[in-house]
Amino acid sequence: MGETSRRRVLGGAAAGVGWMAAGGAWGADHPVAQTTAGRVRGYLDGGVRVFRGVRYGADTGPRRFQPPVPPTPWRGIVEAHAYGPASPQPGREPNQAEDCLFLNVWTPGLDAARRPVMVYFHGGAYSTGSGSSPLYDGARLARRGDVVVVTVNHRLNAFGYAYLARLVPELADSGAAGQLDLILALRWVRDNIAGFGGDPARVMVFGQSGGGAKIATLMATPAAAGLFHRAATMSGQQVTASGPLNAHQRTLAFLDALKLKPEQAAELRTLPAPRLVEAQAARDPILPFGGIYFGPVLDERSLTRHPFYPDAPPQSAKIPMIIGNTHDETRAFLGNDETNFTVGWDGLAAKLIPNMRVDISPELVIAEYRRLYPHYSPSDVLFAATTASRSWRGAIIEAELRALQGSPAWVYQLDFRSPAEGGRLGAFHTLDIPLVFDNTAAEGSRTGDGPEARRTAAAMSEAFIALARTGDPNHPALPRWEPYALPRRQTMIFDAEPRMADDPRGEERALFARVPYVQPGT
Template identity: 65%
Template sequence: MITRRDTLMSGLAAATFYSPASAVTAARAPAVRTKSGPVIGLREDSVSVFRGVRYGASTEGRRFQPPSPPAPWRDPVRAVDYGAASPQRGSEANQSEDCLFLNVWTPGADAARRPVMVYVHGGAYSSGSGSDPLYDGTRLARRGDVVVVTLNHRLNVFGYAYLARLAEGFEDSGNAGQLDLILALRWVRDNIAAFGGDPNRVMLFGQSGGGAKIATLMAMPEAAGLFHSAATMSGQQVTASGPINATTRAQVWLKALGLTPERAHEAAEMPAARLLEAAGEADPILAASGLYFGPVLDFRSLPRHPFYPDAAPQSRGVPMIIGNTREETLGFLGNDPKNAGLTWDTLPARLTPSQLRIDITPEAVIAGYRRMHPDWSPDQVLIAATTAGRSWRGAVIEAEARAASGAPAWVYQLNYPGTIESGRRGAFHTADIPLVFDNVAAQGSRTNGPDAQGVADQMADAFIALARNGNPNHPGLPTWERYDLERRQTMLFDARSTMADDPRGDERRFFSAIPYVQPGT
């Protein structure tokens, strides 16, 4: 018997949607039945694309609560536009508390059982979305015959404001954003086969805050078994925010809202814009602007720190890439004219606690670098020291923890330079994103030049290989050895990629004498 729904599904599947901007091919629109209901995508550049697929119900009216699966639907939904991003400060378009959407790129919605690569976006825990042009999965899906997924989830106060110690009914508020990610991964487990993916070969990869979110998931029991390999790019989470510090931050935020702790529950009903405005208050613990909201050691969904005192046992069997870029903080500091043309007299004022994030005097740092690298300029020392002390340190700790426990880890350092807005060149924070996605020509890419595509070929194929085989080695690379504590083997991605033992070892040893505290903790 042919039902009205079957007729509509067939009609929509046969329709052709034309969009010159996206180079949609004149092919039948792909149709997939998810567990919640049917969706209709587009066929673009020999890849089927589904944008704005709902994986969770709206969080409006359920603020600070765990997410819920969506209500099932019967009529096909056109999945052709990106879904809304979480409310946030900044210029991200299309923001809403109804933000639990994901996007799928697949060579074919068939029974091929391809590896699945799920990307978690950066922007710390406060901003961003899965719809950035650099995250477009078309080229990666076509290149590796893989299924690519990007997603949105709750951020900042909506995903991580910890109210559990202040009001009843908000016990999971400090990790709501992480629980969104777990719900998205459950959606992948339950639905990705219909998109041509293999639910038993799911790789998580993410840059900056995305990598930190992945590291946190590796210690969350509810995430166990939902992914089978992982890659973090300049994103670490050695320790989560402690519940007392997280409560202190929440109290500062509530005070800015005009609420006493006893009235914390009223934040669930206030306008979203007001909540974001109050989040701009100075952090009482971290020397940085704005309140920090990130994962909380709540002893519920997150019962331990991700990489302290060791690598979380539940994920030691998950093969992992851990990467960073050689001049990480050039992306943060390099566009400020005050950080160019430094002298040895002006450098100390730029090595502030908010940049180094550890308890050491700038004079000691400068003296150390002048001993290690007497030929370096003050400008070079600024970027190197803030990278080594602030950004790279967590990656080293995670790699060491994995190696100490016998867990497989492959470590990389991006050396290939991009160009930031000021014209300065270096392997800055985010420079590896277009390389891994094979999107060096995409809008927003600053990692280009004559050798960029060659580096992208190497990096994209390494991530694809990890997703497919649990090992990033492929014929286009030198043999990529696993990291161990004796040699600290590291792949240096460049126009001519090479393996190196303990690169920047002098800087690593210098900063290892200073206790490290994860920003946010």
């Protein structure tokens, strides 16, 4: 057994006995860091100090639907070799528990170097995921950029966002609990990261999909002001939050699925967690697709305005920001249905109607795409139109509003195509994650690990590192990346050879700008 494997087995054994303090010294390859709650012991991974499963908040089980609180301080040294549990959720995420307020740190050194700090919020549409995916392993990013990387677990779905204020007044903050967890994690970074070699005055948050949406929401959340100094969102935007009345309707549907009357809502605090997870599969009363949506709520407590409506949030106007998307976002969402690759012109309109998520004539859309791209197949039109109408619109709106505000924003589009499935998935949603983390060879990466993937990863990861370090993503391997401004709409196209373009896919953008955009979940 190799040394790394041995350490991970030991870490797993430590996790198996729970959060027990351990005394003694294991030597230089097991570094110890001090936090405000107590000492933690990590391990070395190729010269990077790694601390997994560091507690930043107390068990949320006894405080279900309530704001988080810091952990009770401990004595001795706690082993930080294994990831902490993820929030209860549907799907295959391992190791779930309501005691889920843990984070992970990768650092080149426990010294006074004051390195930039890159805090990653995972995706999963506020419903699923954790900070422990192999794609989010921060060792390579920490080594490449001499930065400190942090990933975070927090409460998700109903546990983090069920809005109970109109039924159980003492749980008035329940619709923001998941966001309040993230704020507590950022306060932990502020108070502790210097002990891990980081600079609490240079904290960058970055996240993909739901993680980016969480960041957009934090940019308009007063309690988050001052806790981060740069931001980057990857295919994740939050133009508007769920309104309180829609959120209340969702809570009523959730109660109905649990066979509870509204006056029994307080019983949600004591039901077994698996029952709450199962009930979320009930049909959403607002959206015409999927299970019950739980996400940020305009609760007039934590969130007193929509994130990017009617303008960009003034409190974050001075925060430098990257806003990115992938060229073929919906090939990830719709690519599992083989009929989406074989659809003909006669069946295309019926495919577009439920998947564009905006109210526009599908016949008009088809005609316009056939004019713009006469070589496109019906399948190509399906994926392009649903990407432009559904997944790209929010990013455009946020970039436009930042430009109108005079706030710095650098916009990118990922064109690098995955070699998976013969290349038919293109630059799909999530493909930028292993590129930004420089993890093209990691388990689960679909970038391949060839020269073009590695060049694209170098360009993207160095840009994110540069933003964290200086507030500007430019670096020598890129053409000059200009901030997004109207009417030019300057955009960095990331591919094996990055390039700048003005208003890429501009005619597609203009087509869907003719109709209102409604944030899914609003």
